[in-house]
Amino acid sequence: MLRIEDLSKVYATGDRALSDVSLEVPEGQIMGLIGPSGAGKSTLIRCINRLVEPSSGSVRLGDVDLVKVGKSELRLQRRRIGMIFQEYSLVERLTVMENVLSGRLGYVPFWRSWLRRFPPTDIQNAYRLLDRVGLLEHADKRADALSGGQRQRVGIARALAQEPELLLVDEPTASLDPKTSRQIMRLLVEICEERGLPAIVNIHDVPLAQQFMQRIVGLQAGRIVFDGAPGDLTETALTTIYGAEDWNAMRRGDEEQAQAEADARDRMAALAQ
Ligand code: ADP
Numbered sequence: 001m002l003r004i005e006d007l008s009k010v011y012a013t014g015d016r017a018l019s020d021v022s023l024e025v026p027e028g029q030i031m032g033l034i035g036p037s038g039a040g041k042s043t044l045i046r047c048i049n050r051l052v053e054p055s056s057g058s059v060r061l062g063d064v065d066l067v068k069v070g071k072s073e074l075r076l077q078r079r080r081i082g083m084i085f086q087e088y089s090l091v092e093r094l095t096v097m098e099n100v101l102s103g104r105l106g107y108v109p110f111w112r113s114w115l116r117r118f119p120p121t122d123i124q125n126a127y128r129l130l131d132r133v134g135l136l137e138h139a140d141k142r143a144d145a146l147s148g149g150q151r152q153r154v155g156i157a158r159a160l161a162q163e164p165e166l167l168l169v170d171e172p173t174a175s176l177d178p179k180t181s182r183q184i185m186r187l188l189v190e191i192c193e194e195r196g197l198p199a200i201v202n203i204h205d206v207p208l209a210q211q212f213m214q215r216i217v218g219l220q221a222g223r224i225v226f227d228g229a230p231g232d233l234t235e236t237a238l239t240t241i242y243g244a245e246d247w248n249a250m251r252r253g254d255e256e257q258a259q260a261e262a263d264a265r266d267r268m269a270a271l272a273q
Helices: 041-048 071-078 096-104 110-114 120-132 148-161 178-195 206-212 235-242 244-272
Strands: 002-010 016-025 030-034 056-061 081-085 166-170 199-202 215-220 223-228
Touching (some): 002 041, 016 041, 016 223, 030 041, 030 178, 030 206, 041 166, 081 148, 096 120, 148 178, 166 178, 178 206, 215 235
Parallel strands (some): 030 215, 081 166
Antiparallel strands (some): 002 016, 002 056, 215 223
């Protein structure tokens, strides 16, 4: 169980990114975090593993308050949290397998990781994970030879190699096409359900969040303004989260995207004739 209490963050610039955020994520729950740009979603996710230092409040994972632990203890605690972040991208010149094994770096002694000598159990487990995310036959490929969707699958396998108790996922589909986005979300959700693994997913795509998340939390100007089931996310709730103007602009964006996809399909069909 993750329990966040009265979490606030004021950056050195004076920007208040989070104000007294309290939130519990029970075992096995997959929670989507939505809200307009600048609402504090990334800050919230990063405060949990202290990539951003909270200004006040507590973040308890089990019975450890992550805000209170010292530097070396934090390193140990971070093993418990798997991160799938856009910019935590892969090491391009390493193979898929090596990238997955790098998820074990918090566990193996430094000299072993430096020599890239991982215990056989880690290697077997990495093969199992690659099989699970559908990349077994790509194990020896270099990361820079992969497509966007495949890279995100490696990211998932790498996070799981850590055997985390919580997954933090930041915009996992931001650079993917709609079909690949759905495949990645489905994979993430299936894996979390199989393992009873709780996850917080920062997701800018509302329909995708509604389709895949069990619970949705809406942030607006650093505060929680919505917390409920996807079915409760009414027009009114969305207007509260995004503001009328932004929400309408977003909807228009979706319609334009859908139209562009339909046009592309028509063109392909015409070419195929
Ligand atoms: P979101 O992920 O919802 O787009 P962020 O967490 O990135 O929101 O940002 C929340 C607020 O904090 C914004 O006002 C943003 O400008 C500010 N902010 C984010 N990162 C920093 C930073 N490193 N320094 C100063 N202000 C920041």
